[in-house]
Each structure stands twice: as structure tokens, then as C-alpha cells.
Amino acid sequence: xxxxxxxxxxxxxxxxxxxxxxxxxxxxxxxxxxxxxxxxxxxxxxxxxxxxxxxxxxxxxxxxxxxxxxxxxxxxxxxxxxxxxxxxxxxxxxxxxxxxxxxxxxx
Amino acid sequence: xxxxxxxxxxxxxxxxxxxxxxxxxxxxxxxxxxxxxxxxxxxxxxxxxxxxxxxxxxxxxxxxxxxxxxxxxxxxxxxxxxxxxxxxxxxxxxxxxxxxxxxxxxxxxxxxxxxxxxxx
Numbered sequence: 001x002x003x004x005x006x007x008x009x010x011x012x013x014x015x016x017x018x019x020x021x022x023x024x025x026x027x028x029x030x031x032x033x034x035x036x037x038x039x040x041x042x043x044x045x046x047x048x049x050x051x052x053x054x055x056x057x058x059x060x061x062x063x064x065x066x067x068x069x070x071x072x073x074x075x076x077x078x079x080x081x082x083x084x085x086x087x088x089x090x091x092x093x094x095x096x097x098x099x100x101x102x103x104x105x106x107x
Numbered sequence: 108x109x110x111x112x113x114x115x116x117x118x119x120x121x122x123x124x125x126x127x128x129x130x131x132x133x134x135x136x137x138x139x140x141x142x143x144x145x146x147x148x149x150x151x152x153x154x155x156x157x158x159x160x161x162x163x164x165x166x167x168x169x170x171x172x173x174x175x176x177x178x179x180x181x182x183x184x185x186x187x188x189x190x191x192x193x194x195x196x197x198x199x200x201x202x203x204x205x206x207x208x209x210x211x212x213x214x215x216x217x218x219x220x221x222x223x224x225x226x227x
Contacts, residue, residue: 043204098151
């Protein structure tokens with residue numbers, strides 16, 4: 001199975017900050033990576049797919065980049081509604097796997 | 108509008124069985140792979156089973172931890188996805204989500220989730 005390692009696992013930031021989350025895959029996954037946001041008690045919500053394509057309806061302050069084994073999710077200017085947990089997911093091979101998550105909290 | 112609605116969760120004893128259902132609407136069900144994803148309390152996300160689309164002959168795939176115990180299936184006439192769970196263990200306790208594969212390397216729609224608790 002392909003392992004995904006997210007870092008950091010927790011970050012504290014302020015409204016307006018630029019935030020970057022990293023996801024590393026244990027083997028190459030081309031660009032078959034997605035990013036999700038999850039708030040407490042809710043289902044995950046798709047933000048980015050194929051590494052850098054913004055899902056319809058997702059705010060443009062979210063962006064993704066990378067290929068192979070290294071990927072990043074960037075929030076250009078953190079908003080109050082962005083405080084949540086973020087997960088990366090690889091869809092290169094089954095089983096589809098997720099990173100361990102990055103919890104973004106208010107500083 | 109795409110909707111996915113799970114049902115069938117609840118409390119079951121270790122070794123017991125449960126069948127989850129996911130009612131899908133708003134899209135052509137047979138065109139999409141469908142997945143069950145679970146999240147144990149306070150933990151991350153784990154894909155446990157996939158039902159591929161009609162073009163892939165509805166083939167099923169499973170993560171190792173549930174292989175031989177869980178069975179995924181579909182009723183295309185009713186747009187229903189199922190997860191039959193047998194031999195349940197305490198570590199199967201989780202919220203179970205039904206998710207649609209957008210066929211673009213993403214899970215683009217998710218149900219609200221249903222809680223399964225395995226406890227004596």
C-alpha cells in the first residue's frame with residue numbers, strides 16, 4: 001500500500017496568514033493526489049484534485065502543486081472558515097489511502 | 108443535485124453483522140466507482156471497499172483489514188450501494204461514509220456518514 005505522510009500534523013496560524021501543508025508519498029503517484037477539508041462532525045469536502053485542479057466552488061485562495069512523491073496545499077490568506085483538518089489522498093492505486101491529516105487551529 | 112444518504116448503522120456486538128446502505132440520486136449511478144470510507148473516533152480516513160462502475164464490470168476491491176469479512180455490492184435498479192459487514196470487531200467502530208468517485212481521481216461527493224459501534 002502507498003503511504004502518505006503529511007506535515008505538519010498540527011499548525012497554529014492567524015487569519016490572513018499564508019499556510020502550506022506538505023504530503024509525501026512512499027512511491028511515485030504521478031499527479032493522482034487530492035486534498036480535502038473536514039470540519040468536526042462533517043464529511044470531508046473536496047478542494048483540489050489531480051494535484052493542482054481547484055474543485056468547482058472551492059475558494060481560489062486554495063492551491064495545490066507537486067507530482068511524483070512531493071505535494072503541497074497552500075492557503076494564500078487564511079480565513080476564519082478555513083480552520084479545519086486537511087487530508088491528502090492518493091488515487092494512483094488501490095487501496096486508495098489518505099494522509100494522517102493536518103489540523104489548522106487559530107493562534 | 109447529487110445526493111448520497113447512508114443508513115443501517117448502529118450498535119452491534121463483536122462477531123456480529125450489519126448491512127449499510129447508501130441511496131444515490133442525481134447522477135448516473137452505473138457510470139461511477141463508489142466507495143465506503145470509514146473514520147474511527149478521533150482518527151483519520153480509511154477507504155475500506157470499492158465497487159467499480161459498469162464499464163469495469165462492477166468489480167469489488169477491499170483493503171486488507173476487511174477482506175473476507177466485508178462485501179460491497181450494488182442494486183442498479185434502485186441506485187443503492189451496500190456494505191455487508193460480518194465478523195465485526197471493536198476496531199471496526201467508526202463513522203462510515205459512502206463516497207462517489209468523480210472519475211477524475213477524486214471523491215467528489217460524500218454522504219453525511221453513519222455511525223457503527225461494535226461493543227459488548
